[in-house]
């Protein structure tokens with residue numbers, strides 16, 4: 028198997044990854060780019076722990092080949108905001124959403140796309156956008172509350188310093 | 193931790209005795225069981241060692257919140273560090289049984305107050321004033337009349353030379369500034385930007401990655417290995433046979449070691465292993481439950497509790513209730529699959545991982561690898577869920593074995609499939625419940641349980657009933673039901689079982705609380721008032737009052753779809769009311785859940801609410817969505833597509849209430865789980881007249 032060179036922008040920085048072209052983006056981000064915030068949960072597009080942004084779209088990196096990132100922009104939880112202050116992060120902190128916390132990189136990255144597309148989501152919109160993210164600790168009631176709270180912050184002119192919001 | 197500092201811990205002479213507070217310098221002399229340290233350095237920085245695992249339940253918050261209260265420091269100025277595994281130093285570190293707060297808070301309060309007193313004394317001495325003129329606040333000691341102050345860092349050196357006072361006065365509950373308040377968790381910020389380090393995120397220099405092909409029937413051994421193709425996969429370095437402890441037996445596997453986790457996974461796909469699966473039974477789920485049904489029919493089992501003359505009444509009754517409840521095998525399915533880093537260094541080994549019981553790991557590895565205990569260093573990371581599974585030794589053990597063989601640090605990574613198919617599981621259990629109601633009262637109550645005993649793997653006695661046979665049932669029932677019999681029928685399979693959040697209360701609770709509901713119906717009584725008449729206990733009575741008040745219980749009409757259950761678990765009692773309604777499509781919808789928790793003295797109400805919400809979500813999955821099944825000794829469910837989890841759109845509104853009283857602290861991480869399933873199925877009975885006696889069931893088809 029030949030190694031491939033994948034050049035992309037990760038969290039705003041140009042990077043070149045020397046990888047097996049078959050490798051899922053998840054493992055390239057975790058073990059090659061060494062950004063551990065993106066999590067492995069199932070490997071088969073079932074749980075959403077691995078969600079990151081590829082050109083602004085939420086993708087499940089466990090089933091996305093690393094080569095798809097060639098020349099593209101990748102944003103992970105580490106790059107969502109500079110100071111942990113994206114409205115979703117602020118709302119998550121205000122409401123103390125995480126328990127174990129393992130699923131929440133993926134939860135927040137999924138929610139970030141929802142809010143960008145729909146700054147005033149209904150409960151149904153949240154169900155649709157967040158249905159792919161499992162939380163075994165059962166923080167769902169708080170996830171819902173925090174998304175509404177972040178939307179409210181955005182509408183009232185809250186911070187918009189997310190990299191791709 | 194160099195330089196001058198005040199370091200305190202507590203020493204527990206023996207179980208049940210009060211702790212003695214000692215300084216680190218004196219600690220050496222005690223040798224054993226010195227617990228939970230506070231360190232204050234000369235800059236005033238307070239470091240608290242959390243000796244328990246943080247797996248979501250909030251101990252990382254709760255322990256510092258307790259300490260900061262009596263120590264008089266601001267919580268956000270405290271540095272929290274996970275202690276290493278060492279039960280000679282910290283006492284029991286096994287984070288299970290919802291025990292972290294309830295078994296340590298009294299000592300932690302005393303420890304913190306002692307440190308504060310010593311700092312105050314140091315200040316008073318320096319000012320040459322009376323101690324009574326001083327007070328402590330926000331990490332400072334103040335002299336009231338002169339308004340002078342020192343920060344703790346300026347006092348630690350003096351304080352560390354003082355004798356620890358024997359007696360300290362603890363605050364009253366009404367004086368608390370931190371305890372009992374819904375303060376934000378100290379670990380949240382790390383969990384919103386990807387900086388919290390879970391086991392899988394741990395990296396050490398030179399670390400390789402391993403994935404292991406383990407025997408799919410759990411107890412078989414390796415017959416042959418062909419690693420020719422595996423070794424050709426780029427990045428693959430070695431293929432190594434491993435043998436790791438599974439309870440009192442061993443499991444075998446073949447590890448593929450590579451430069452990255454993913455490459456190791458590719459190598460594993462190219463591996464050809466054959467297994468010797470002889471010498472143990474290959475189970476089918478059907479067969480397990482059929483055997484349990486036979487046992488319940490033909491066997492009396494061992495008596496856990498017998499009072500009155502149940503059998504005579506049952507035999508003489510013409511209209512006894514005689515029903516069987518069944519609960520399935522379940523998997524923990526922690527969001528973070530198992531993993532562990534080990535670095536073997538010749539005469540010692542260091543381990544990092546998502547570990548619930550670091551002291552057990554230390555003892556176990558020491559014994560298995562023939563190393564002195566102190567040469568086994570066990571570090572806890574954050575845990576991406578635990579629920580009982582991560583209190584087990586197999587995954588650290590295999591990491592250590594592989595590191596030793598390859599002579600390099602290694603991280604063993606379990607895939608989701610490994611995690612789901614390898615157990616240990618919550619045991620599947622059947623209960624036969626027999627009862628007689630005479631003149632609206634229970635005249636006989638008998639429950640027999642047939643299911644695996646988790647204690648057996650630790651060598652627990654097989655001629656004694658399961659010590660958890662009645663776990664979940666409130667104790668006042670023992671006083672009020674005169675003719676009562678609770679039996680355990682020993683039941684074995686080759687499948688390893690283990691604690692699963694709330695343990696036997698999670699299965700017993702369904703049987704007991706559904707059965708009580710059936711008895712209430714037979715008695716023609718309101719099911720909650722029926723329970724009340726047997727729970728002659730002030731706390732239980734108040735809990736029931738509160739349940740009625742918050743759920744509007746008294747205003748409901750029969751058939752409205754209300755159900756109730758009350759269970760006990762780890763010294764806390766939780767009552768739940770569930771309201772359901774019919775769906776046009778034929779299924780049943782959960783409209784709302786009200787949960788009332790009585791856990792006595794508590795630290796953080798918001799953490800408790802979160803734990804109860806999460807417990808209810810986990811219970812919803814176990815009651816209505818997933819189970820582990822076996823065919824020919826193989827686990828059928830391999831990933832979430834076959835073991836469906838509750839999703840955000842499945843979750844009903846959940847209201848959580850906490851009782852206020854001064855009783856001793858009970859657990860909070862697990863007790864919210866057991867009451868949910870029976871409250872739900874009792875509500876479905878109220879709505880549809882259909883009694884559900886077997887879990888899991890499908891909400892979408894239940895009323896048709």
Ligand code: FES
Nearest residue numbers: 068069070075089
């Ligand atoms: S790890 Fe990608 S969806 Fe689960």
Ligand code: FES
Nearest residue numbers: 127128162163164
């Ligand atoms: S917080 Fe633990 S899985 Fe979501």
